[in-house]
Amino acid sequence: MRRNPWSTLAVLALAQFMVVLDVTIVNVALPDLQNDLGFSADDLQWVVSAYTLVFGGFLLLGGRAADLLGRRRLFLAGLTVFGLASLAGGLADSQGLLIAFRAVQGLGGAMMSPAALSILTVTFAPGRERNIALGIWGGLAGLGGTLGVVAGGFLVDGASWRWVFFVNVPVAVALLAVTPLFVGESRAGSTDGPRTFDALGALLATTGVLALIYGVIRAEPLGWSDPEVIGSLVAAVVLLAGFVAAEARSAAPLVPLRMFRSRSLSVSTVQLGLNGAAFLSMFFLAAIFLQQVRGESAVATGVQFLPMGLAAILGAASASSLVTRIGTRPVHLIGSVLGVAGLLLLTTAGATGGYATELLPGFALFGFGIMWVGVPGQISAVSEVSHDDAGAASGLVSAGYQVGGVLGLAVVNTLSTSLANSRLAEGASVQAALVDAFHRGMLVAAGFAVVNAGLAFAARQRVPDAQELTEAVPV
Template identity: 85%
Template sequence: MRRSPWSTLAVLALAQFMVVLDVTIVNVALPDMQTDLGFSTDRLQWVISAYTLVFGGFLLLGGRAGDLLGRRRLFVAGLVVFGLASLAGGFAQSPNMLIALRAVQGLGGAMLSPAALSILTVTFAPGRDRNIALGIWGGLAGLGGTLGVVAGGFLVDDASWRWVFFVNVPVAAALVAITPLIVRESRVGNASGGRTFDLPGALLATTGTLALTYGVIRAEPLGWSDPEVFGSLIAAVVLLAGFVVAESRSSAPLVPLRMFRSRSLSLSSVQLGLNGAAFLSMFFLAAIFLQQVRGRSAVETGVQFLPMGVAAIVGATLASALVTRIGTRPVHLAGAVMSVAGLLLLTTAGADGSYAAELLPGFTLFGFGIMWVGVPGQISAVSEVDHRDAGAASGLVSAGYQIGGVLGLAVVNTLSTSLANSRLAEGADPQTALVDAFHRGILVAAAFAAVNAGLALVQKQRVPDAEEIAEAVPV
């Protein structure tokens, strides 16, 4: 089989499609997982958070390991880990087992995704071909997220929730088999040349974020003053402080602290984290709402999410064109405002009501909004960073998006669950309690988006050219 750049792109894009598909395909299966395995309401979010947290926490380490050990080698290893974890996840018999395997899936994704992107950038020279390749890469990733909700619905309704994991196995196996035939190996230097993995940095960042997330989640049932909660939060502060110290002393840090001298990078990392928090929270809450409150099947839930995915794809295209004309700040501000408006529209939805009137406008507007924040945010993130740090900056904001999503979901689910339990204790029926919890959670997500609107006003204005847009790979 000939090793052409475009066949290499096909392999890489299919792998990224699978990874992104897995993020959304699982959401519509959550209620069935909860019933079958006996998940509590507060623990169900870990099916999403375990994957996202480990993926984001080890994303930078995955990129570094690919540079040192060989990008193709790490890409194949990531596929193997992802495929085996998917297979085992389909056979999970308990909540703890499924959560652990989702974390392993996230590790596999953190190995293969940055390696795939690195292979793509070294396969295509800067210019038209690379721009086209990145466009196909980003487009298929967006399509994977959109189709995931529908594919997940069909699998859950026609087979079982376990097939949202099994479906990854033949794809991963096929990619493992054909990758050595199509994709060339590449690496940058070696450890003896002064490059190191910085494993301590990755472990401190991930465990610190995990401790923070756990403390927020446990605060609802136990209270903020409980020793378990307080201890988790203190541990998070210590671990994250240790991460900063480790990075300042490392000869080859995962996150060079000098990058934070860039105001644009610092603000963009926060903006994209808030964007991830709003999106992941809304997606999680809406999947539960549609199935447990409105009684929709998994397929119907996936179809009702579809307009949001289409709007996101269209929104990304429009945002990329607009930023070259009017700049990043107005596009970002408009996106944040659309996100807030879309979420507020969702708070009008009740247990009974028209999808077209109560949910469709909010889903569509929010789909546009998140991409109108994401595209200028990614461009601004790398606008002031030295070229030698461009890869690290891209990895940082991608990790920030994932981790921001996890923390945001923890806050939103904690506040929503607290209200649902309170309403039930007051004698409300379960459906009313769930509707009230959905509304509160969506309002908190809207608050995240509103903060993003404020940050847009203080972010520097950029009017990028086509090359800068191509370099800013969407998260």
């Protein structure tokens, strides 16, 4: 049966739209979710982090499994896991169950996304059609993130926080029904290398990062010298060292260690991780600040985030155009400076000030700036690796972005919560303590962006052509 490639693209893009939307739609539901299930300020971040960590930790394994087991087969399996986890998350009646189902959602996304991108790549030949397809793919992914905050607001205010999970179920069912009709099966041939995948490497990497994040989070209530914190951090070092050793011995490693000989790839992975740390931290704290401090409804919160999403779309388009003229380093540096400026502007926001003067400029500058960091980072990541390693390199920087976001959120939320608790102990009002905590969080996130600006000088200057732009897969 001959399938229309554009119908295939429509199915795949809708699935990616759903996965990206789920990253942002939950944020506006956080205050309602916290009140209903009794989350503490420390534990609430796991609603976001559980999804992001598992998604980032298993992206590489998902891509390799799709090549070996069948791309459509893994896409359908991931879609099923994602849909069932969404249904279960909406029905969850405890903190532990919700966090567990969010992690399963992340696993489903890590199976779906690389499989879908692989199908898209083999469906469209290199050249104009693939460029258009990738543009639509990336555009809809960006739109999903932008619309997620507004859709989440309407669902929370109109029904309850549970519907930010339930909304995925009919979409997943529809996609499961139409995928066999419009998407063909494909897999890597026997000439593509050893037909094995590195489950041990994925397990060691994910559990190692999880132990590191847990140690950072527990350091705030327990102290850095507590045996639980020390044990978690030591376990993280051992597990991550084990990951490096496993990759060195594996016949088909998730991350071939030879790739780290590329300075551009190494710098880009850190660069995009810091970008993720600044974004996820700002987004998490701002959603709580708008609702719990400024008293905005979930819908109003989503609408107030819209300019940031629109600025990000404009930033991606302008960066893609400008980078071919002036190169990656200037765009990276300017984007970092804009991100710092936006975050510093947000530190002036109070509980009662005007949105147009205290929040809008910071949101818009930050949204525009993060894409001016992201686009050159994606291009540089694959600029010095062979075509055989291009997929692994793209997966590595995508995972770096997700894991960097989780680590950054852990650090920022720990420092913000610590300040809030200290201010409350001094007798400050809850509102004043939360304002101070938000300001500290924005300052720490701005610190991530400052480090990113410094990395611009460590990164190599690249002036990419159209082909390199095509190979730079959005994270």
